[in-house]
Amino acid sequence: MQAFLDGCAKSVIEGDADAAEKLAREALDRTYEALDVIQKGCEKGIKSVGRLWEEGTLFLPELVMGAEAMKRAMAVLHPALAKGGARPKSLGHVVIGTIEGDIHDIGKTLVATMLSANGFEITDLGADVPVGKFVDEAEARGAGCIAVSALLTTTMSGQKRVVEELKKRSLKGKVRVMVGGAPCSDEWAREIGADGYAGDAVAAVSLAQSLLAARG
Numbered sequence: 253m254q255a256f257l258d259g260c261a262k263s264v265i266e267g268d269a270d271a272a273e274k275l276a277r278e279a280l281d282r283t284y285e286a287l288d289v290i291q292k293g294c295e296k297g298i299k300s301v302g303r304l305w306e307e308g309t310l311f312l313p314e315l316v317m318g319a320e321a322m323k324r325a326m327a328v329l330h331p332a333l334a335k336g337g338a339r340p341k342s343l344g345h346v347v348i349g350t351i352e353g354d355i356h357d358i359g360k361t362l363v364a365t366m367l368s369a370n371g372f373e374i375t376d377l378g379a380d381v382p383v384g385k386f387v388d389e390a391e392a393r394g395a396g397c398i399a400v401s402a403l404l405t406t407t408m409s410g411q412k413r414v415v416e417e418l419k420k421r422s423l424k425g426k427v428r429v430m431v432g433g434a435p436c437s438d439e440w441a442r443e444i445g446a447d448g449y450a451g452d453a454v455a456a457v458s459l460a461q462s463l464l465a466a467r468g
């Protein structure tokens with residue numbers, strides 16, 4: 253299994269989208285857990301890509317190719333995640349998106365898929381979402397939670413503006429806000445008045461459960 257996961261990581265690091273997709277299909281044929289393949293294989297690969305890019309070993313086209321390989325694998329694995337959870341009734345409605353100015357959507361989509369697989373109703377607004385749109389959609393759909401992803405230090409301030417917009421519309425407390433993405437932390441969530449932070453998709457599910465249960 254470890255060699256297989258290493259192969260998945262390698263296909264992402266090498267930006268080989270065909271190989272990444274083929275391995276993802278093979279994983280499902282072998283009935284491996286989709287979440288394991290994502291977290292211990294593909295995600296490890298894309299994190300290495302990020303590190304190598306930071307070190308100057310990889311250049312932007314290679315970063316893009318790594319992301320493309322990751323997305324091709326995820327397109328195969330996501331439906332298997334979504335099938336995994338039996339969902340008798342919705343645990344609540346979560347509006348999710350990546351904040352304006354930020355096009356990183358791989359982690360956000362993984363969080364959305366995991367929430368959906370675990371019984372939450374999801375409205376996924378995509379990436380580069382204006383602050384007001386998060387709140388408009390939450391209001392229109394009666395959502396109990398807004399989940400805002402930010403991967404850039406330059407865009408994370410948008411998460412704060414979502415909290416401020418809720419305050420402005422007297423919705424703070426009624427609609428909970430959870431934040432995530434590489435530059436975020438518990439401390440950041442506290443500083444901006446968000447209701448919680450989670451570091452990965454599994455933790456995001458527990459956080460959503462506690463936030464929506466607390467809301468009643």
Ligand code: B12
Nearest residue numbers: 302354355356357358359399400401404405432433452453
């Ligand atoms: C892939 C990638 C890209 C792809 C994105 C493709 C896509 N469609 O998403 C491309 C090539 C397009 C890209 C572009 C850029 N990128 Co980029 N990118 C990355 C990289 C390598 C991986 C991100 C990723 O997908 N990780 C895998 C996923 C699964 O993990 P994740 O996103 O962290 O999500 C998990 C958790 O954070 C959490 N989570 C995520 N969102 C949320 C939300 C909530 C509510 C919760 C609870 C949890 C949660 O759960 C997820 C699942 O476990 C990172 C490096 C890194 N280590 O993060 C850089 C990185 C984020 N990029 C960076 C930069 C600088 C850029 C560019 C500005 C580059 C440029 N010069 O053009 C542009 C930005 C364009 C823009 N306006 O957004 C920097 C950011 C630096 C900073 N401090 O701001 C990073 C950190 C690279 C680096 N080390 O320098 N990038």
